[in-house]
Amino acid sequence: xSSSSGSDSGDEATFGRxxxxxxxxxxxxxxxxxxxxxxxxxxKGSLSETFSGSFNLVHILQLDEAKMVIRIPTTGQFGDxxxxxxxxxxxxxxxxxxxxxxxxxxxxEVFHFDTTANNEIGAPYIAMSYISGRTVSRLWFDASxxxxxxxxxxxxxxxLAQTMSQLNKLRxxxxxxxxxxxxGSDYELGPCYEWDEAEDETISITSxxxxxxxxxxxxxxxxxxxxxxxxxxxAAKVLEEMxxxxxxxxxxxxxxxxxxxxxxxxxxxxxxxxTGLIDWDNVQTVPGFMGCLRYPGWITRDWDPxxxxxxxxNENSPDELQKYRAYYLQEIKQALxxxxxxxxxxxxxxxxxxxxxxxxxxxxNRTSICQKFVDEAKRMLDEEEMPDGLDQDALNVLFDIAExxxxxxxxxxxxxxxxxxxxxxQ
Numbered sequence: 168x169s170s171s172s173g174s175d176s177g178d179e180a181t182f183g184r185x186x187x188x189x190x191x192x193x194x195x196x197x198x199x200x201x202x203x204x205x206x207x208x209x210x211k212g213s214l215s216e217t218f219s220g221s222f223n224l225v226h227i228l229q230l231d232e233a234k235m236v237i238r239i240p241t242t243g244q245f246g247d248x249x250x251x252x253x254x255x256x257x258x259x260x261x262x263x264x265x266x267x268x269x270x271x272x273x274x275x276e277v278f279h280f281d282t283t284a285n286n287e288i289g290a291p292y293i294a295m296s297y298i299s300g301r302t303v304s305r306l307w308f309d310a311s312x313x314x315x316x317x318x319x320x321x322x323x324x325x326x327l328a329q330t331m332s333q334l335n336k337l338r339x340x341x342x343x344x345x346x347x348x349x350x351g352s353d354y355e356l357g358p359c360y361e362w363d364e365a366e367d368e369t370i371s372i373t374s375x376x377x378x379x380x381x382x383x384x385x386x387x388x389x390x391x392x393x394x395x396x397x398x399x400x401x402a403a404k405v406l407e408e409m410x411x412x413x414x415x416x417x418x419x420x421x422x423x424x425x426x427x428x429x430x431x432x433x434x435x436x437x438x439x440x441x442t443g444l445i446d447w448d449n450v451q452t453v454p455g456f457m458g459c460l461r462y463p464g465w466i467t468r469d470w471d472p473x474x475x476x477x478x479x480x481n482e483n484s485p486d487e488l489q490k491y492r493a494y495y496l497q498e499i500k501q502a503l504x505x506x507x508x509x510x511x512x513x514x515x516x517x518x519x520x521x522x523x524x525x526x527x528x529x530x531x532n533r534t535s536i537c538q539k540f541v542d543e544a545k546r547m548l549d550e551e552e553m554p555d556g557l558d559q560d561a562l563n564v565l566f567d568i569a570e571x572x573x574x575x576x577x578x579x580x581x582x583x584x585x586x587x588x589x590x591x592x593q
Contacts, residue, residue, distance in 0.1 A: 178219050180368050183244040185224055188288045190214035196287040197228040197235045200279045200294050207231075222362055222370060222448065227297065234297035236275065240448075241370050243291035246284045252372040253282040255360035255449055256293060258344040262423070262450045263295075265345055265354060270333040273298065273443035298443035304430035307465065308481050312437045322439030324491060325498045327463060330441060332502035334459035335510060339421045339452040342384045343377025359384075360449040372449070381413070381454040390530040399530065401565030402537035406526055408582055409540065412589035413520065414456045414513060422458035426450050429464035457524055460499060460510055461517035466491040470522040472535040492518060519589060538562055544584030547591070554580050 178186060194212035202208055209230045218225040226237040242252035260277050267274060275295035282291050303323055310316045343356040358374035365371070378384040392403040425432060425444055432446040468475045469485045476482050483491070500511045526536040541561035545553065556577030557564060564581070567573045573581075 181222075181241050181370065182219065182224055182239075185239055185241070185244045185290055188224075188239070188290065192288045193226050193237055194228060194230070196292070197230050197237060197294065199287065201230050201233065201235065204278045220446070235278065236295050236297050237288075238293045238295065239288070239290050242372055243284065248282040248291045249371070251358075251360055251374040253291075254346070254357065254374065255344070255372050256280060256282055256291070258346050258357065258360070259447050259450055260293065261347055261354065262345045263447055266334070266337075266423070269337060272330055272333055273441070274447065275443065275445060298434045298445055300434040300436045300442035302431050303433040303435055303465070306435055306437070306439065307430055314438050319437075319439035320491070321494065323433070323435055323441065324463075324466075324495045326435075326439070326441040327433065328495055328498035329502045330444070331459040332499065332506070334423055335503070335508070336506065337423055339423075341377045341379055342381070342421050342452050342454065344449070344451045345423075356452065359451050362449065384454065385410070385527060388528045390528055390533070393530060396534075397569035398534045398562060398565045399569075401568035402526070402534045404568050405537045405540055405565070405585070406523065406533070409523060409585050409589060412586050413454075413523070420455065421452040422455055422460075423450065424453050424458045424461070427464075428461065433463070455510065455513050456517060456520040458513070460514045461521055462492055462495055462514065464521075466495065467518040467521055470518050470536070470539060471525055471532060472539055473532050516589060516591075534562075534565065537565060540585065540588065541565065541581070544581055544588050547584040547587035548580060552580055552583070557581060 190213070193214055194209075198209040198212055212228060212230045214226060215229045215234075216227040218227075222241050224239040224241075226239070228235045228237060240248070240252065240256065242248055247253070248256060257280075260280050263274050263277055266272055267276065275298060278294045278296070280291075280293040284290050286292070306312075306319065306323070308316075312319065314322075339356060341356040343359055345354040346357040348355045356377045359376045359378070360372050360374050363371050363373045375387050376384070378387065393399040425447065426449050427446055433444060434442045436442055466483070466488050468482065469477070469488050477484055496511065496514050499514045503509075503511055522536050522539070526533040538561040541557075541564050545557055545561075548557075554574070554577045556567065556574050557580060564573070567577075
């Protein structure tokens with residue numbers, strides 16, 4: 168997320184006329200909402216900061232002594248939100264309310280929202296409470312501050328594990344988004360929503376589902392394979408071999424998860440105390456192995472080679488990441504103990520399950536992730552179990568798979584290594 172006082176060409180392509188919304192109109196909107204919610208008139212208001220994310224403009228208002236956040240989705244740049252975008256925003260509002268009512272997790276309180284352009288700013292918006300602190304992305308490598316860096320990191324991970332254990336208590340019978348119920352209950356489960364960028368750079372929200380099984384969910388989001396690339400074809404076959412080794416939890420039990428569970432969406436103070444979780448766009452229920460008990464994204468980066476830049480600055484080494492995963496797993500176990508839950512087993516290999524999901528849904532990351540899967544699977548084999556066909560670079564193994572040149576014995580050994588990778592303690 169970038170701070171902006173003006174705009175660049177990328178922002179203009181993404182947000183268009185939304186960049187022209189004035190501070191005066193934003194303050195007028197915030198003041199009206201504040202009076203509506205708290206019966207308090209605003210004597211002095213200002214726009215203190217604006218950020219542009221991938222899909223939202225985020226404005227922070229100072230209204231007397233109070234702060235308010237106005238989030239404006241890119242899907243509103245042409246007026247009222249169209250069907251799926253409207254439904255997704257309504258679902259986000261309903262889900263945040265549900266989480267606040269059923270857990271002690273600090274998420275933004277929604278003051279008001281509008282899916283139309285019939286308001287002071289001429290655009291759809293969601294107005295919510297301000298979460299204090301800084302993002303973990305800014306705190307994780309900042310050696311300054313009142314506490315030693317390692318102590319701060321451990322505090323962040325410990326409190327995050329405690330937070331996510333609360334979310335794990337909420338269980339659902341389908342994969343989809345929470346929507347208001349027409350039957351008088353807390354919710355119904357509706358479609359899954361996701362951002363979609365067209366070739367002309369137009370951004371929209373699409374919907375699919377809800378899904379009754381993990382299998383149907385994965386099939387729906389499985390990105391098409393580039394059949395012109397032998398490496399891509401080989402990578403897709405590796406994923407197909409790994410699919411049966413995913414955790415076979417009870418198919419009727421799914422959980423909520425922060426959609427982008429990464430450091431830019433976790434807020435904390437300078438000691439590392441978690442102050443809140445932000446950015447719940449397109450929140451939905453998911454299979455347990457992809458859910459709230461998985462490792463946070465910044466300690467699994469070594470399993471997505473295309474995105475992992477170590478040894479550059481602001482990257483932890485593989486050994487450090489493994490250390491933080493071990494610490495987080497320990498804290499998850501402790502947090503779940505009062506519940507009598509053994510769901511920490513979903514955490515143990517969740518860095519692998521997350522990489523699997525990334526490879527399924529993102530064809531650009533697929534080959535490099537599957538190279539790592541092959542390399543790691545080979546490490547799971549005893550030296551005497553290593554056949555000649557696997558005793559080569561992982562990329563060449565993918566090529567041989569695509570060309571059907573990998574012998575049955577080699578496939579059996581690779582399959583054994585992949586199963587061990589997915590099911591054994593790391």
